[in-house]
Amino acid sequence: MKFSPLVDELIQALKCLPGVGPKSAQRMAFQLLERDRKAGQSLGHALSKAMSDVGHCQSCRTFTEEVHCPICASHKRGQSQVICVVETPADVLAIEAGGHFSGRYFVLLGHLSPLDGIGPDELGLALLEEHLASGEVSELILATNPTVEGDATAHFIADMAKSHQVIVSRIAHGVPVGGELEYVDSTTLALSFNGRLPL
Amino acid sequence: MKFSPLVDELIQALKCLPGVGPKSAQRMAFQLLERDRKAGQSLGHALSKAMSDVGHCQSCRTFTEEVHCPICASHKRGQSQVICVVETPADVLAIEAGGHFSGRYFVLLGHLSPLDGIGPDELGLALLEEHLASGEVSELILATNPTVEGDATAHFIADMAKSHQVIVSRIAHGVPVGGELEYVDSTTLALSFNGRLPL
Structure with a gap:
């Protein structure tokens, strides 16, 4: 029935x-x-x-029903020289919730995944290269996920940015705050040693 | 943000x-x-x-966008002398999935709960009494949930039906098929003893 x-x-x-x-x-x-x-x-x-x-912001590709998203449209942040590259609009929200980043974003809407047919074109890397070529970008922070695909995507973008006189950095991977060393996996622990900072 | x-x-x-x-x-x-x-x-x-x-069936109160739901509108079942009283439309679906009941339904859309302001009027019991008074009903099967409120509702409806020369029955409560006696709660076990049938 x-x-x-x-x-x-x-x-x-x-x-x-x-x-x-x-x-x-x-x-x-x-x-x-x-x-x-x-x-x-x-x-x-x-x-x-x-x-x-709802379409995509013409500058950063996040979801918006306007031509530009609120961040790209703002006078203060839309002209920022620092661009943070993330995989999804939800990542933008997570970073904004912290309130410690005041630059603008570039949303890939995915990561490189040749087997699924997702290449540089699908991630809008031509648009990102336009931003880099415009000379208005001084630093590119790669905040893709710490997965195999996310890392590969970050390296691909880093290679692309090399010819544009732009500082390229990757967010730090290590032991999360509040975590216990005992329960952190060995790869993360190794990364936290490699990325150690002088006190 | x-x-x-x-x-x-x-x-x-x-x-x-x-x-x-x-x-x-x-x-x-x-x-x-x-x-x-x-x-x-x-x-x-x-x-x-x-x-x-989507409104309610004028005969059984389940959800439908027509005047009568498919069961009440069918020639075979709509005139059935057996009415099964359930709490929600989902219960109708559960019983129909078994395919062993061929009468019609009456959906209370809730159970008696004076503290929440749900009395006989909210459950459409006047409509049910109309069905009983019409003389076209021979048996009323009360399939409300085996909870305090469901039991109270069943007893209330049984009292109401007494004056109408209608057989009133309550579905059996006991050990579910596939269950293990060891893990069945004591109330259910007591009910299964009280409701034992000769073999």
Whole structure:
């Protein structure tokens, strides 16, 4: 037995969300129908609007419905000479939550992964090279994830930047604050020794 | 820092779903924006349509966008003399998945809970009494949840049905198939002894 067509369609559609299977989708649909139709309406509206209107910032490639994202559009930060390269818009949020970086970003929206067909073109590296060639960039901080693909992407970009008189740095990898040495993996520990700083 | 208004609005709206917090909402929004805008569009469309068009079956109170749900509208089952009373539309689905019940349903959409202001009126018991008074019902099977509230609701409905010459029964509680006696709680075990059947 199925529910009525509209309810069924809603349950099927909810399964497109990551981590949501048939049972969760059913629970979500019933919760909205029983308790909170207004929230369901606004979610439907927000989804439709975001899916059709949100594009990418023409300067840093993060999500925005404007031509430039708030950071690139700001007078103070949009002209910054320091660019931080990250893999996803969520990384921008994580760095902004700390509030210690005041430059601008460049969002790759992925990492180099030749087997999946993701090369320099898909990561918008031509646009990044334009930024570098403009002479308005003094430092490039590579904050891609500390994974094999993230490291490969960082090295590729570092090679690309060499011809442009730009300082290229990679964020430090080491023991996280609050972590216990005993439980840190050996690769991280090795990196923390290699990256040691004079006190 | 916030995302652009539309992305932010989408993340906030996704938090209305049960079990979805700020991090999950962000992940869902980015997944849809990055990978599957078409699915996001259909979800938005399905939500808007379901929230505005889905009402309740006038006969059994389950969710449907028609006047009667598929079961109540069917020639074979809609006129059945056996009514199974359940708490939620999801319970209907669970029973239908078994395929062993061929009567019709009555969905309470909750259980008696005076402290939350849920009384007989909220559960549509007047409509159920109409069904009973019509003389077209021979048996009422009470399949509310085996909780304090579900039991109380079942007893309330049983009292109500007494004046209508209707057989009232409650589904059996006992050791579930595949369960191990060792791990079954004592109340369930006691109920399984009380409800024992001759072999």
